[in-house]
Every structure is written in C-alpha cells, then in structure tokens.
Amino acid sequence: MIFDTHAHYDDEAFDQDREELLSGMHQKGVGYIVNVGASMESSQRTMALAAEYPFIYGAIGVHPSETENLTEEDMQWLKERSADPKVVAIGEIGLDYHWETPEKDIQKKWFERQLALAGETGLPVIIHSRDAARDTLDILKGWQKEKTKGVIHCFAYTKEMAREYLNMDYYFGIGGVLTFKNARRLLEAADYIPMERILLETDCPYLSPEPYRGKRNQSGHIELVAERLAELKKLTKEEVLAQTWQNALDFYSKIPRKAQAV
Numbered sequence: 001m002i003f004d005t006h007a008h009y010d011d012e013a014f015d016q017d018r019e020e021l022l023s024g025m026h027q028k029g030v031g032y033i034v035n036v037g038a039s040m041e042s043s044q045r046t047m048a049l050a051a052e053y054p055f056i057y058g059a060i061g062v063h064p065s066e067t068e069n070l071t072e073e074d075m076q077w078l079k080e081r082s083a084d085p086k087v088v089a090i091g092e093i094g095l096d097y098h099w100e101t102p103e104k105d106i107q108k109k110w111f112e113r114q115l116a117l118a119g120e121t122g123l124p125v126i127i128h129s130r131d132a133a134r135d136t137l138d139i140l141k142g143w144q145k146e147k148t149k150g151v152i153h154c155f156a157y158t159k160e161m162a163r164e165y166l167n168m169d170y171y172f173g174i175g176g177v178l179t180f181k182n183a184r185r186l187l188e189a190a191d192y193i194p195m196e197r198i199l200l201e202t203d204c205p206y207l208s209p210e211p212y213r214g215k216r217n218q219s220g221h222i223e224l225v226a227e228r229l230a231e232l233k234k235l236t237k238e239e240v241l242a243q244t245w246q247n248a249l250d251f252y253s254k255i256p257r258k259a260q261a262v
C-alpha cells in the first residue's frame with residue numbers, strides 16, 4: 001500500500017475532478033494521504049478534506065512564502081485546530097529564499113513561531129526549505145529543547161546536509177525528483193539515508209515522476225518513486241512500500257495503526 005505523506009489535493013489543479021480522483025485512490029493502491037496546508041486558507045481546506053475522506057489526514061501551517069500578513073490570532077486558530085483527531089502535523093513551515101518576498105526576517109520569525117506551536121501541541125513538523133540550507137539548519141539546531149519529530153520535505157540538499165539532519169533524528173521526504181535525469185545529488189543522498197528515515201511523498205499537483213514529469217501529479221505515481229528507490233537500495237518495490245508505510249505511521253503517530261489493507 002502507498003502512503004502519500006505530503007499532498008495538496010485542495011489545490012485548484014484538482015477542482016475539475018477532485019472527487020472522482022480521490023474516490024479512485026484505493027484502486028491505485030493508496031491507503032493513506034496526508035494533505036498539507038500552505039496558507040491559512042489551505043489549512044482550512046485541508047481540514048475540510050480530512051473531515052470528508054476517512055483515509056485523508058491533515059497538516060496545518062503556513063508556508064514561508066505566505067507569512068507576510070500572519071497574526072497571533074492565526075497562531076491561536078492553528079493551535080485550537082491542532083487538537084482535532086485528524087490533524088496530525090504542523091506544516092508546511094520553513095524558509096524559502098528562492099523568492100525575494102517576504103523578507104528573510106519575516107520568514108524566520110514565523111518559522112520559529114510555528115516551531116514553538118508544534119512544541120506546544122506535541123505534533124511533528126513538516127519542513128519546507130529551499131535555497132536556505134544554512135539558516136534552516138541553524139534554526140532547527142536552536143530548537144532542540146521542545147523538539148518534536150520532523151521531516152525535511154522534498155529533500156534536495158547534499159549528503160553532508162543529510163548527515164546533519166540524521167544526527168538530529170529527522171525524516172526525509174522523497175518524491176518524483178528521484179526519477180529525474182538530473183537527480184545525481186539526490187540519488188547520492190538517498191543512497192546514504194537509511195530506509196527507516198525515508199517518507200514517500202508526491203507534493204502533488206507538483207513534481208510528477210518520470211515519465212509524467214511536468215504533468216499533474218497524484219498519489220498513485222508514488223509507485224514509480226518506490227521502484228526507483230528499490231533499485232537504488234537493492235530491495236523490491238514491495239519492501240520499499242512496506243517499510244515507508246511503517247515509517248509514515250511512526251512519524252504521524254496520531255494516525256491509527258491499522259493493518260496495511262485499509
């Protein structure tokens with residue numbers, strides 16, 4: 001069974017056929033999906049999806065690019081909703097220096113504020129980090145005291161950076177990029193990261209694996225990522241899916257531990 005640990009089914013890319021697509025997930029071998037919020041609005045939409053579909057859970061939080069107008073009231077809202085049984089993580093939160101705005105100080109402030117929120121709620125964190133390797137690592141190193149579990153979503157840094165996060169017990173989100181032709185650096189890091197630390201994810205509608213690169217992604221495509229990872233780790237695809245399923249349940253510990261067939 002596939003466990004998609006990071007998806008955005010509330011995205012408008014799914015407006016035309018969301019219901020049809022999601023109701024066909026079991027036929028595609030998908031057992032669980034965690035839909036991830038990226039703004040206050042998408043965190044609300046995530047909660048609605050999680051309420052509607054038994055196999056969908058939610059992460060709520062605000063992506064660094066959406067932090068410009070955040071308020072303490074928003075933090076209060078997130079904190080209250082985090083008690084919902086279907087909210088299983090805070091995220092995605094972090095730093096994104098690929099874009100010029102919001103300025104770095106604003107991004108850092110709300111990254112640290114949402115890490116504190118995760119500490120208060122005890123929920124794991126989903127970290128988004130793009131072109132901001134050093135600052136992300138420094139902030140996470142400074143957050144050891146109330147630390148909860150964390151995953152570096154769409155891990156795209158070096159093997160050396162992976163070692164730093166492994167030393168702090170982080171998980172690594174790996175998806176379609178692993179199948180790209182120019183994935184040499186990621187293949188090297190993925191080869192180094194132990195299987196027990198890998199979570200499979202789509203980040204859909206983005207980052208479709210080959211041969212669907214550039215097209216809309218969906219959770220069934222994780223099978224292609226599992227195949228590539230199996231090749232790299234000298235395992236079978238089934239072994240990769242079974243291990244990463246277990247990892248996802250260890251990480252999202254609020255999700256009931258049902259057998260694989262759900």
Ligand code: NI
Nearest residue numbers: 006036092203
């Ligand atoms: Ni995402």
